[in-house]
Amino acid sequence: MTAYCHLTFPLPVNQTFLYRLPDELKNRVRPGTVVIAPLGSRKIKGYVLEVTDSVPGSGFQLKDVCEVLESGPALPPEFLNFIQKLALRNLSSPGLFLEQAEGPVRLAEIKPQVIITSKGKEELQSGELKGKNRELLDLVSQRALSPVFLKKKLKWRDLNAKLKSLEQAGLIEIKQKARKAKSLALPPGQAPRQLSLPVGFLAEDSPVSSIFQALQAMKFQRFLLAGEAQKRQEEIFKIISQAVDGEGYVFILLPEIEQTKRWLSYASRLGSTAVFYHSRLSGKKRSEAWESIISGKSRVVIGTRAILFLPVKPVRLIVVDEVQNELYDLAENPPFDVREGAQIRAKEEGAVLLLTSSCPPVSLYYHSAGSGELIDLGQTDRCYTRQFSRQDLSHWLQEELKVEAGPVLQAGRQIFFFINRKGYAGYLVCPGCGYVPRCPACQIPLIFDKKKGELVCRYCGQSMSRQETCPGCGRQLKAGRIKGSQFLVERIKKALPDLNLALLEEGEEKSKIEGYLKKIKSGKIQLVIGTEYALPRLSPGSFSLVVVIEPEIGLNLPDFKASEQTFIRLFKASELLANRPSSKLMVITSMPDQPSIKYGAQADYPSFYREELEYRQLLKYPPFSLLVSLTLSGHNLRRVAGASRQLGEELNERFPALEIIGPKVKPRLWKKVQKEVKLYLRLAESKEFFALSQFLEDFSHQHSQARLSYRILL
Numbered sequence: 001m002t003a004y005c006h007l008t009f010p011l012p013v014n015q016t017f018l019y020r021l022p023d024e025l026k027n028r029v030r031p032g033t034v035v036i037a038p039l040g041s042r043k044i045k046g047y048v049l050e051v052t053d054s055v056p057g058s059g060f061q062l063k064d065v066c067e068v069l070e071s072g073p074a075l076p077p078e079f080l081n082f083i084q085k086l087a088l089r090n091l092s093s094p095g096l097f098l099e100q101a102e103g104p105v106r107l108a109e110i111k112p113q114v115i116i117t118s119k120g121k122e123e124l125q126s127g128e129l130k131g132k133n134r135e136l137l138d139l140v141s142q143r144a145l146s147p148v149f150l151k152k153k154l155k156w157r158d159l160n161a162k163l164k165s166l167e168q169a170g171l172i173e174i175k176q177k178a179r180k181a182k183s184l185a186l187p188p189g190q191a192p193r194q195l196s197l198p199v200g201f202l203a204e205d206s207p208v209s210s211i212f213q214a215l216q217a218m219k220f221q222r223f224l225l226a227g228e229a230q231k232r233q234e235e236i237f238k239i240i241s242q243a244v245d246g247e248g249y250v251f252i253l254l255p256e257i258e259q260t261k262r263w264l265s266y267a268s269r270l271g272s273t274a275v276f277y278h279s280r281l282s283g284k285k286r287s288e289a290w291e292s293i294i295s296g297k298s299r300v301v302i303g304t305r306a307i308l309f310l311p312v313k314p315v316r317l318i319v320v321d322e323v324q325n326e327l328y329d330l331a332e333n334p335p336f337d338v339r340e341g342a343q344i345r346a347k348e349e350g351a352v353l354l355l356t357s358s359c360p361p362v363s364l365y366y367h368s369a370g371s372g373e374l375i376d377l378g379q380t381d382r383c384y385t386r387q388f389s390r391q392d393l394s395h396w397l398q399e400e401l402k403v404e405a406g407p408v409l410q411a412g413r414q415i416f417f418f419i420n421r422k423g424y425a426g427y428l429v430c431p432g433c434g435y436v437p438r439c440p441a442c443q444i445p446l447i448f449d450k451k452k453g454e455l456v457c458r459y460c461g462q463s464m465s466r467q468e469t470c471p472g473c474g475r476q477l478k479a480g481r482i483k484g485s486q487f488l489v490e491r492i493k494k495a496l497p498d499l500n501l502a503l504l505e506e507g508e509e510k511s512k513i514e515g516y517l518k519k520i521k522s523g524k525i526q527l528v529i530g531t532e533y534a535l536p537r538l539s540p541g542s543f544s545l546v547v548v549i550e551p552e553i554g555l556n557l558p559d560f561k562a563s564e565q566t567f568i569r570l571f572k573a574s575e576l577l578a579n580r581p582s583s584k585l586m587v588i589t590s591m592p593d594q595p596s597i598k599y600g601a602q603a604d605y606p607s608f609y610r611e612e613l614e615y616r617q618l619l620k621y622p623p624f625s626l627l628v629s630l631t632l633s634g635h636n637l638r639r640v641a642g643a644s645r646q647l648g649e650e651l652n653e654r655f656p657a658l659e660i661i662g663p664k665v666k667p668r669l670w671k672k673v674q675k676e677v678k679l680y681l682r683l684a685e686s687k688e689f690f691a692l693s694q695f696l697e698d699f700s701h702q703h704s705q706a707r708l709s710y711r712i713l714l
Contacts, residue, residue, distance in 0.1 A: 001053050005029060005065065007037055007046040008095035012707065014087075014700055016049060016094075020062045026051075028068045032075030032098075032311075036067040042112075045069065047098040049084065075101070076313040082348040086341050087334075089693075091700045091708055096334035100309035104286040113144040113175050114163065120171035132162055133171075140172060147174075208235050208375055211352060215242050215316060220347045224323075224368035225356040226605075227377025229262070229540070229575070232356050235377065236319060237266055243352070244273070244299045248316030252302040253342060255325035258536050263302050274300040277307050305338045308345055315349040318342050323355040323364065324568055329711065337711065359571045359605050362564055362612050363623035363714040379603060382574070384583035386601050388592035393549060396588055397491045404545065404586060409499065409526055413544035417492070417529045418573040420553060421484040427556045428455065428477040430470035434591045436556050437467050437477075442661065443619050445556045448479060457558070460680075461664030488529055488549070501527040504534035513537070535572045546577045548587045551597050560621045561713075563596040567608050570600025626683040627713040628692070632706040637665070637675040643706035644677040647699060651681070654695055658683060677706075 003026040006016045019037055021029055029035065033048045043066055056062065083101070087094040116124075116137060123129055124137045139145060139153070151159050166172045206212065214221040225232055236252075243250045254260060257280050267274040275289045275298035292298040293310055301307045305328075320328070320342050328338040339355070346353035355364065358379070368374040389396060408415055427448050429436050437446045439457035446455035448466070456463045467477055489503055502516040502525045517537060519525045530538070554566035570587075577583050587601050599608035617624050632647065634640040644663040651658055661680035683689060689712075700708040 002055070003029075004052050004054070004056065004062070005035075005048045006050040006052070007035070007065075008049055008093055008098065009039060009044060009046045010095040010099040011044075011093060012096070013093050014091055017046075018056060018060075018062060020064050021051070022064050025065055025068055029065070030074045031077070031080055034069040034102075035065050036069060037065045038063050047095050049080070049094060075311050078313060078348045079311045082345045085344050085348070086336060088697065089340065089344065090334065090336045091697060091710070092334050092336070097309065100306065100334075101311050103290050104283060112147055114140050114147060114150065115144045115173045115175055116140045117170060117173055120166070123171055132156065133166065136162060136166065137171065144175075206235070206238065207377060208239060210375070211239055211354065212242060214352045215239070218316075219350050220353070221373075222343065222346070222353045222368075223355065223373050223375060224360055224364060225354055225375050225377070226360050226365065227358060228379050229358055231377045231380075232321075232358070233263075233266060236354070236356070237269070239317065239354070240270070240300055243317035247296065248299065248314055249293075249310075249312050250300045250317045250319070251307050251310075251315060251342075252300070252319045252321060253307065253328075253338060254302070254304055255322050255327040255338075256536060257304060259322065260302060267300075267302060270300055273298060274302060277301050277303040277310070279304070279306060305341070308338065308341050313349065315345065315351045317352050317354060318346045319354045319356060321356050323357045324359055324361050326565075335709065340712075358575075359568050361561075361714050362609060362616065365609060366613065366623040379605070380579065382603050383579060383581050384577055384585055385581070387584060387586050388601070389586065389588045390590055390592065391588065393588060394491075397488075397495060401492070401495050404547070404584075405496065405527075408545045409496075411544070412523070412526075414520070414523070414526050414528065414542060415545040415547065416534075416538070416543040416573075416576055417488060417527070417547045417549060418531075418534075418569075419485050419488055419529065419549040420532050420551070420569055428467060428479060429556065430473065430475055430477055431590075432473045432475040433470065434552060434594075435470045435472050435477075442560075444558045444560060445562070447558055460661045485529055485531060492527060492529070496527065499527050500525045501529065504528065504530035504537060506531065506533040532569055535569070535576070538576055540575045541578045543576050544578055544583050546573055546585050548573050548585070548589075548601070550589060551587065551600070552589055552591045552594065555591070555594065555596065560616075560619075560627070563594075563612055563615070567596035567600040567605075567612075570597060571603055571605070574601065574603050620682070620684075622714055626686045626689055628681040628683070628689075629711045629713055630679040630681060630696075631676055631709050632663075632678075633676045633709075634706040635675065636705070639705040640675050640677050641665075643703050643708075644679065646703070647708075648679065650695075650699065655688070655692065657688075658692075 003021040005019055005021055007019055008016050017039070029048055029051055031048055031050060035046055035048060036043050037046045039046075079101070083094050083097045087097055120137055121141065124134070124141060129137060136150070136154070139150065147159070147163065156162065163172070163174065167174055208225070211223055214223075225235065240250050252263065254263070257278050260276055260278065267276065272292070275292055277286070277289045277293065281289065289298070293301055293312060301310065320339055323339060343353055345351070360368075365374065389400070391400065405415055427436055427445055437455055438444060439446055439460065439462060441460055441462060442457055444457060446457055446464075448455055453466050454463045455466060469475065470477055485503060485505055489501065493501060500519070502520060504513060504516060516525065520528055520542070521539070528534070528538070528543075548570060551566055551570055554569060555562050557565070559565070574585055577585055585601055587597065589597055591597055595608055595611040599605070599611070616622065621627065630647070632640050632644050641663075648660055648663060651660060659682040661682065663677045663679045665675070665677055681692070683692065696708060696710060
């Protein structure tokens with residue numbers, strides 16, 4: 001009986017392809033098998049999603065699979081389901097995600113080879129060929145060469161055209177050669193080692209007893225664990241002993257590699273059962289970690305998004321630490337939100353999903369509290385001093401810096417200056433009351449386009465002429481020229497020239513940053529200036545004085561979550577302060593009574609949550625609506641814009657209650673290869689999202705001129 005298979009390729013093509021399996025290959029192919037198959041004029045690597053003997057309809061001419069590259073143990077069906085659902089959710093190719101599951105060594109590398117044919121040899125010997133054709137055939141007559149090598153050797157701009165014409169004339173043949181690499185997957189059947197830990201507590205007396213019950217039931221359930229980082233980690237450590245009982249795996253996801261340092265002590269307590277897995281490991285160490293995980297020796301895996309693609313089972317617990325961190329939603333290839341990916345995999349595995357944070361997203365906290373999924377461990381009381389200063393930064397550095405810093409430095413302690421700005425602000429602001437013009441429709445701070453002299457909304461694209469005066473106090477509005485980190489470095493060096501100073505911000509050399517961090521830890525550097533980039537790289541409780549400079553900068557970002565992000569930054573900066581009465585948190589701000597600044601300095605999440613929830617309910621932002629960001633991208637702006645207009649028309653027709661904000665061209669992308677158009681959709685009821693997602697999937701298949709992607713903004 002003839003067998004067929006559905007293939008997906010690691011290409012940005014949102015569809016699968018049907019191929020015929022030759023008789024000699026069909027017994028070696030199963031879901032997840034890596035094969036070589038023709039696609040257009042090329043032969044490339046693909047992944048088998050399904051094997052079937054159903055005969056396709058008449059009129060179809062199917063191509064054959066060429067070669068099986070990997071026929072090891074089949075991928076778990078739960079894992080394949082996770083991959084396909086993740087790809088569907090992101091309107092992407094399953095092949096791009098399956099490529100992530102290959103491990104630290106690629107299973108195969110496909111290289112084209114240019115080979116001279118017998119006809120080509122005859123033409124070469126006849127002496128009739130002249131010029132470039134003869135030179136090229138002379139080279140490949142000695143041995144098969146790759147087009148890449150020929151391009152470097154000959155340096156011809158028209159090499160591809162020459163190769164194509166010679167191939168059409170039958171003088172050369174271009175073959176795809178697969179070079180296999182050793183698979184790192186270990187043979188099945190090795191018994192995993194059971195984790196045995198001394199557990200000095202009773203599960204029923206624990207604040208996380210509901211998590212234990214969910215683990216025992218072996219079914220999917222989501223929890224939000226809020227509270228201080230150390231308290232959360234201790235509870236997670238207790239939970240692990242039950243989660244990996246028998247053959248279970250635990251995944252601990254972190255937003256960035258630097259945060260693995262905060263889990264080192266817990267990993268050492270687990271011994272060989274725990275392993276770190278991320279892209280910054282050397283090739284050898286990553287291969288060793290892979291083997292240890294696949295064999296079952298290490299079943300507590302700590303790392304970044306890569307661990308979601310480990311093809312192991314059963315997964316009992318997935319922890320997403322610092323869930324509020326926006327680095328989980330990076331536009332890497334393939335792009336997806338790691339938090340959504342973790343939930344999809346947990347559902348497929350029947351695992352417990354544990355989201356943790358000391359300052360969770362407001363929408364997540366609201367929904368978790370309403371569904372009974374919230375476990376709040378609370379915060380340790382803060383006993384440090386808090387002080388606000390309305391002084392201008394230049395004046396404060398000139399008049400107050402030495403007064404505040406002197407006693408701390410004389411005691412041999414360290415000071416951290418937090419300023420989350422490298423450049424200049426793009427908005428108008430009142431220097432008196434802090435008023436910033438906002439969009440009348442979206443209530444989002446307007447971006448100031450200095451060249452045009454206009455105020456523009458990032459969400460809906462609405463523009464208006466520049467306001468000259470503040471409607472509240474009547475003072476002249478100024479362009480937000482915020483003094484950034486470099487300004488601060490210059491002024492502090494001038495005021496305190498005899499002290500070592502370190503600047504921690506994105507863009508600095510990695511070796512330089514690592515050198516700074518070692519000196520900070522040893523106490524050789526007493527003054528540290530940093531942006532948000534510095535917060536996860538510094539140890540909590542390291543400083544006796546933390547100075548937060550103009551946190552209101554973040555409030556003027558064109559985002560409905562600007563207040564929440566400002567609170568989080570202040571909260572995280574305060575965690576670097578040693579919690580003792582002699583420590584001080586100083587905030588230089590013109591808006592000390594703004595809730596995110598006032599409660600952020602106090603590390604008071606409950607109070608901030610209540611105020612922010614009231615604000616969002618008034619403006620119908622999440623969690624009181626569902627806000628979806630849509631992006632259409634492509635190489636041709638005209639086609640992308642046309643697709644966006646058609647999308648808007650069909651959305652209006654299919655979903656009359658849907659509020660559409662936009663479309664607008666994404667700023668600063670006119671000169672780039674990829675052109676992007678963004679829309680924002682607001683749904684009053686989240687239950688409408690399923691029908692919307694189905695529509696977006698169909699639209700994506702029908703309009704290949706623009707790539708569609710979407711994100712839910714919580």
